[in-house]
Amino acid sequence: MLPVLILALTALGAALLRLWSYRAQMLEMARILEETPAESNLSLTVGMPGAVPRRLCRAVNARLEAGRQLQLETLRGEQELKYTMACISHDIRTPLAGAMGYLQLLDEEPERREEYLEIVQKRLGELDELLEELFLYTRLQSGALPLECGKTSVLPPLWDALAEFYPQLEAAGIVPDLRFDREDMAAWGNAEALGRVYRNLIANAIRHGGGGLTVFAEEGGLCFSNPLGPGPEPDTAHLFDRFYQSNPARGKGGAGLGLAIVRELMEQMGGQASAGTTGGRLEIWLRFAAEP
Numbered sequence: 303m304l305p306v307l308i309l310a311l312t313a314l315g316a317a318l319l320r321l322w323s324y325r326a327q328m329l330e331m332a333r334i335l336e337e338t339p340a341e342s343n344l345s346l347t348v349g350m351p352g353a354v355p356r357r358l359c360r361a362v363n364a365r366l367e368a369g370r371q372l373q374l375e376t377l378r379g380e381q382e383l384k385y386t387m388a389c390i391s392h393d394i395r396t397p398l399a400g401a402m403g404y405l406q407l408l409d410e411e412p413e414r415r416e417e418y419l420e421i422v423q424k425r426l427g428e429l430d431e432l433l434e435e436l437f438l439y440t441r442l443q444s445g446a447l448p449l450e451c452g453k454t455s456v457l458p459p460l461w462d463a464l465a466e467f468y469p470q471l472e473a474a475g476i477v478p479d480l481r482f483d484r485e486d487m488a489a490w491g492n493a494e495a496l497g498r499v500y501r502n503l504i505a506n507a508i509r510h511g512g513g514g515l516t517v518f519a520e521e522g523g524l525c526f527s528n529p530l531g532p533g534p535e536p537d538t539a540h541l542f543d544r545f546y547q548s549n550p551a552r553g554k555g556g557a558g559l560g561l562a563i564v565r566e567l568m569e570q571m572g573g574q575a576s577a578g579t580t581g582g583r584l585e586i587w588l589r590f591a592a593e594p
Contacts, residue, residue: 394432401425435559438498439544442566449492449570453593456487456524459497460517467504471515474508481518489590491571499567499575502560503586510536511584523573523589530582538577538584561586 404418404425411418441447464471464478471478503526507515512529519525530536540546542565545558561575564586568575572591577584 394429397425397428397432401429435563439559439563439566442563442570449495449567451490451492451571451591453488454491454493454496456489456491456496456519456590457482457485459493460500460524463497463500463504466501467508470508471504474513476508476511476513476515479514479516481516483519487519489573490593491573491590495567495571499564499588502564506560506586512582520587523587525588526586527583530579530584535579536577536584538579541577541586542575564588 401422404422408415408418438447504515507526507528510531512531514529516527517524518527537546542561544562546561547558561577565575568588574589575586576589577586579585
């Protein structure tokens, strides 16, 4: 009987010792968690044997990592919002300040009233275009502008876009060079969205190109090509990023959203937009989706 009692007491003592060790390590883990800042890269370790403590440790570490990732995403979101607001503020203030300046000059130089009013109208038109681009891009990003796609003629929206920009093209001395073997090209897409894509690419060539615009077809898509303008060569890896400007001076108008909208619209139609430079020219490729 005595040996059995001794064994029982020994087993009980071992169990109590193990429980005390568990408790001590749990308290230490709790203390570390309480004293560790949320942004820390802490990962807990466990020295006690057994599957349960290790499983608990892994679960705690997984929660810590999830919290860190959430905090990083929140920080990135805040930084992106600050950058976006700074860009929007700059681009809205520029045409608005110009319009206000000329309105003030009306009282000082009434003889130039017509000239100044024309400039004010132009600046307000730039502001309206900027706000339209911001609104469109926001709707595309949020998924609030779903596109109904189908088999669509590729070139009629291009003819309409070129006709709309005829005064600007003529003023810039640009005669578009159009190279198409056939005019019955069709692709999976949306005619209205294609028209917007073409208008943005034409506007980009006028504003930032070195004069000239060539549009030609290759199997599965179109290419818009124009000579590079003065200044730094565009970074084609970021050309479709929102608010991207190859010239930090941002002096040629536009909000840097035109090509971002091009990419969004092409992707929503199942296609792609890409860019590259070759021989002193910028080439922007539109790859259309195959009919599903």
